[in-house]
Amino acid sequence: MTRSKRRAATAPAFGRVGRILPMLLLTLLVVALILPAGAAISPGFLGPARPQEPAAAGPWQQLPATLSAPGAGGPSGGGARPLSDAAPVPDAAALAAQLNATLKTDGAGSFSGVVQDAVTGEVLFDRAGDEVRAPASNIKLLTAAAALRTLGPDRRFSTKVVAGATPGTVVLTGGGDVLLGAGESAPDAVLGHAGLATLAQSTVSALQQAGVSGPVTVLLDDSLFTGPPLSPAWSPEDVAAGEVAPLFPLALNSARFEPGSTTGPRPVDAAMAAAETFAARLASAGAAAGLTVAPGVARVPATEKTPDDAGHANKVLAEVESATVGQQVDLLLRTSDNYLTEVMGRMVAAASGKPASNEGAVAAVLQQLEELKIPSATLRAADLAGLTLANQVSARQLSAVVRAMTTGTDSRLRSALAGFPVAGLTGTLGSRYTDTSTSRGAGLVRAKTGTLNTVIALSGYVVDADGRLLVFSFIGNNLTPGAAGNKAALDRTASALAACGCR
Incomplete structure (x- = not known):
């Protein structure tokens, strides 16, 4: 089986939205980089309490009047406000209604998915979340976490x-x-x-x-x-x-x-x-x-x-x-580099006292999941890059890994956050989120992609319209090869999370 994923050229501009979108995305990226850059929810993601605002009123959601220079702060010029634990958690029923309307396959197959509140771990959406499935390149998130924990983000080879x-x-x-x-x-x-x-x-x-x-x-x-x-x-x-x-x-x-x-x-x-x-x-x-x-x-x-x-x-x-290992993890997540991921797994094995072989690498990575207290009894890994259907991981397990990176107690995992591709801007998401059905997620959704002939997956994190940090994982299996609507379905679903003021 060969992978169907091939990088596409960035889509051309489309009308008025296409002309303003690059400026909007660049500004959103500046703000988005400030929000999660290597900080924990407590205290890093959490800031001082702020007055309640209407949905979609946060500075990370506003159309900029001018283009901010890097480091100049948010659209208002005063800097991006920190996220607050006072931001409301989306209502699960309201959220599910939106996601069920977008998370539909184009042809055969089905999607599973989990959305969690990053701070509390509360599950806000669950569709077959514990069902193990082929995750394609989303399995790279496991290697990234294991490398940062075992080798440390500052290690050099x-x-x-x-x-x-x-x-x-x-x-x-x-x-x-x-x-x-x-x-x-x-x-x-x-x-x-x-x-x-x-x-x-x-x-x-x-x-x-x-x-x-x-x-x-x-x-x-x-x-x-x-x-x-x-x-x-x-x-x-x-x-x-x-x-x-x-x-x-x-x-x-x-x-x-x-x-x-x-x-x-x-x-x-x-x-x-x-x-x-x-x-x-x-x-x-x-x-x-x-x-x-x-x-x-x-x-x-x-x-x-x-x-x-x-x-x-x-x-x-x-x-x-x-x-550094942290920089290399950023690269492997952003570009979905299969070779670098597998080598990183073998370096994890060597540092763990295991043989630096395929079997040793898989065992070392799964051991790190257990130490993170992410249940992995049902998980099956045949490689670490995600090139085989023999890999079986659930959306809940992937969501838990992302949550550990954003809000877990091991601060070494924060180094992975900047490597997540940014919707419409960087890495494997750079050419996506460019039309009106997904533009609400552009510059906001940060997620690892995964694609095989009959598999598509997306796992990451996003700040919703109320300023609440959410983590998610969506996996499609047994899909119709080449059906373009499946990628669009994932992007629309993640965009719905970004725009959600679901109460």
Whole structure:
């Protein structure tokens, strides 16, 4: 089974609404970023009590008269008001009436769904919420939560060059960074934060200081991950199409040939491709210093691998560090990066003392759900990217994960919030919410998307018209492949939540 999801170009402007929408969305994004940016409901999401206002009167809901500069506050110029626990909770019956009118399939299949008040956890809408279903890429939310809890949002992964056992040999050692760039390190970037050209230059300097003058041989150590590099749950067609690729603990561009590429075939051996690029950069940097690099790269023989404390054989000559785990989680949620998600799962397993394999990664992620006290006895995970129907997760479980991120006691999970795609603006929601039936949610709905041939899902959070924070998850299964109305149904339903003053 292959995934049907393909990124579409942003829809053209439509009439008067289309002309004003970009300005409206940008302003809403500025405000929306202020509201949930890494803060808990108590005290972060909660602010001082404010006077009751009519529905849709909050500053996050107003059409701006002027475009606010970043950091200049809300449409009124005085800054966005904090959310308040005094904001009314939607009436469940009134909310259900609206959602049942929009949450309808286009053809075969059915939708399940859950909406909760983020502060209290009260369930405001429940349609088969405990029924486990294929969640597609919504399962990435589980990996995001596990990575932030296990690794921490500030953790970075190191790619090192160490001295080999044989004089004149250097070993490129993967440490989990698959967002390496081929050029200089880019400190302000996530993709390409660590660059192989910078690593090569530092390696040349270290070799010069060590008095190395002869030809240098480059070896590759990518032994951090164990087990098969491909999950048995993945379709060969998906692999051939480039939805995912064999997993290694180092790669360029999240295992893409070019940094801007998001579709098409991937390198079969991303680690070796990175090593060969490093060898070329090392040869270029070494030429001016009189160093030559032997052609070809081989993997380190198992007999030459030694413990980290073995001395000279593992002396670190140079290293570069990745962007933080928090930044990488933002990227995998915003772009729904399958490769990065699976690698992050294996890094969670390694940090948990489990084998850094597919099975170890799944076990480590599910363990984190249990520690979050999210019931997972019914949950089944065959991978972490969501490429298979064998994954079975309920809307209630996904909603609970989002609630843990917005209002739970573990503040490390707040780092995931900024990575949720914003309706009509960013990531996999960037080209959606552009017509009159969904414009009420533009700039307000923040949600992880998920799409397979017969599956569509949307899980996230939104501030309603009364200023109440709601979390939600909607999952459609057994749908008619290619039926455009299913995506529209989810977007209209999330927009109804954003516009709700349901009392």
